[in-house]
Amino acid sequence: MPKVTNLTPQKKDPRRYNLFIDDKFFCGIDESLILTFKLKKGIELDKETLEKIFSQSKLNKIYNRALDYLARRPRSEKEMRDYIKEKITKYKIQISNDEDLNSTIESLVDRLKSFNYINDLEFAKWWVEQRIERSKPSGLIKIKSELFKKGVDKSIVEKAWEELAPSEKDLAKAHFEKVASKYDLTNQKDKKRLVNYMLRQGFKWSIIKDMLK
Numbered sequence: 553m554p555k556v557t558n559l560t561p562q563k564k565d566p567r568r569y570n571l572f573i574d575d576k577f578f579c580g581i582d583e584s585l586i587l588t589f590k591l592k593k594g595i596e597l598d599k600e601t602l603e604k605i606f607s608q609s610k611l612n613k614i615y616n617r618a619l620d621y622l623a624r625r626p627r628s629e630k631e632m633r634d635y636i637k638e639k640i641t642k643y644k645i646q647i648s649n650d651e652d653l654n655s656t657i658e659s660l661v662d663r664l665k666s667f668n669y670i671n672d673l674e675f676a677k678w679w680v681e682q683r684i685e686r687s688k689p690s691g692l693i694k695i696k697s698e699l700f701k702k703g704v705d706k707s708i709v710e711k712a713w714e715e716l717a718p719s720e721k722d723l724a725k726a727h728f729e730k731v732a733s734k735y736d737l738t739n740q741k742d743k744k745r746l747v748n749y750m751l752r753q754g755f756k757w758s759i760i761k762d763m764l765k
Contacts, residue, residue: 553596559586571609573602579609607645614639615660619669626675629661630703636660672704676712679704684717689727692720694754721762724755728763737764 558572562580569586571578585591589605597605614636621627621635636657640647647653664670676699683690683698690698692713699709717723728750735746743764750760 553598554602556591556593556595556597558593559591571605573597578602579606580613581605581609582612585609585612610643610645611656611660614643614645615663618660618664622664622669626678627670628675628699628702628704629665629670629672632661632664632670633657633703672708673712675702676704676708677716680709680712680716684723688753689723691724691750691754691756691759692717693756694752697754720756721759724750724759725763727753727755728760 554573556571556573557575558570560570560572562568562570567583568580569583571581571591581591585605585608588608589597589601591605617639618632618636621632627635637653640653640656645656647656661670668674679699679702680695683695692710695713696706696709700706731749732746736742737746747757747760747764751757
């Protein structure tokens with residue numbers, strides 16, 4: 553039966569270890585796996601256990617990559633699911649069917665959610681804040697569209713907007729007054745250009761037309 557012949561800390565990350573089976577490198581593992589499988593030098597492991605260790609080591613690697621991905625900026629649940637699925641393919645983790653694949657993805661997502669690393673409401677708040685505070689703020693229509701593509705539910709977006717944003721009318725008015733001087737509002741073509749610009753920023757026509765009076 554295969555035997556653990558060595559467990560050595562990795563140079564780049566001492567929290568991870570190189571596992572050697574029968575004097576050959578088998579895989580890199582986290583400390584948690586050493587505890588879970590009670591690994592130590594000299595212990596014998598059957599093929600099924602080795603397969604579990606190998607699969608879990610890759611999933612832990614994906615989890616750590618997911619944390620790095622989150623460190624760059626907040627992510628929606630959908631973004632994380634897509635990222636994890638991509639990494640499962642990249643690391644060639646053998647999963648027998650779509651049901652097991654979805655279950656594996658959900659288990660990693662749930663693990664991230666349990667630490668509040670992903671939270672669609674907090675993500676939506678962050679996104680709204682970023683979009684309304686920049687020099688060219690976005691209206692609710694555009695923000696909804698952006699967050700919909702990231703899998704965030706409409707009701708969550710609206711709640712985030714209500715908690716963080718000024719009234720859409722006030723936001724649109726402040727930006728309109730900032731950019732209006734660049735257009736000749738007595739010229740119909742210029743006025744249309746301004747209207748189209750405000751629409752592209754995601755502001756409602758009903759709000760824009762009131763500012764043209």
